[in-house]
Amino acid sequence: MIKKIKKNRYTEVYALGQHICMSAHKARRVIDQIRGRSYEETMMILELMPYRACYPILKLVYSATANASHNMGFNEKNLVISKAEVNQSTTMKKLKPRARGRSFPIKRFTCSIIIVLRNISLNEEEYKRDQYTRLGLNKPGWITKEKYTDMTCYDMYNNGGLWDKK
Structure with missing residues (x-):
């Protein structure tokens, strides 16, 4: 589920992905690589990294860029990832049957990812x-x-x- 938010109506555009099925720790190691980089550089990094977390993050960056170009009229070349956060979300819990009629708990961790793009063509x-x-x-x-x-x-x-x- 991807939710889109637009906070600062002059320079910043948000995209929020909730309940992504991976742990926050695994998503953070990818987010730390793209924070502060331009849109084009981020897309190259995410396409070439071998981690599973890259695909949902790539979709979020692409969604935030689509918001920026469609809603605000920003150019893709002027966008920079100013803020990227990964927070732990709810944990899905299941029971797996084991030997002698016992059960074993399985925990599936989820996370929520926030991507904020900033237009750098508008100077301060x-x-x-x-x-x-x-x-x-x-x-x-x-x-x-x-x-x-x-x-x-x-x-x-x-x-x-x-x-x-x-």
């Missing part, structure tokens, strides 16, 4: 400017400090230096 200044306009400040250059009474001004003419206005 544009993202902060969008935040200021959403909050209604409309002055991205002026930043007030909470501890002090003076104001800090962003000087755009001298290579981005900061100076205090008292």
Whole structure:
């Protein structure tokens, strides 16, 4: 079962896979290899790794990319895996018949995997400017400090230096 979530409507897109039949430890060794990499590099790594956990993770990355391109209009070349988590989910328990009428418990571990893709074409200044306009400040250059009474001004003419206005 694959569930798709979209959290930050400006730069991030989520994909969530629940109740995947493998232990979280086995999925983590694959997730640790792809965290922080670009989409194209991730697809190559997942196709060439010999582990069984690669296929469901590959499906999740592909699903998150489809969400990003269809819902948000992002380009696949600008996507980076910013966050990838594996959490332990429910355990399926069965009984296996053994000798002399006894039973032996079998535990099938499941996990849930979260893949977060971030668009790196939108740089941080544009993202902060969008935040200021959403909050209604409309002055991205002026930043007030909470501890002090003076104001800090962003000087755009001298290579981005900061100076205090008292």
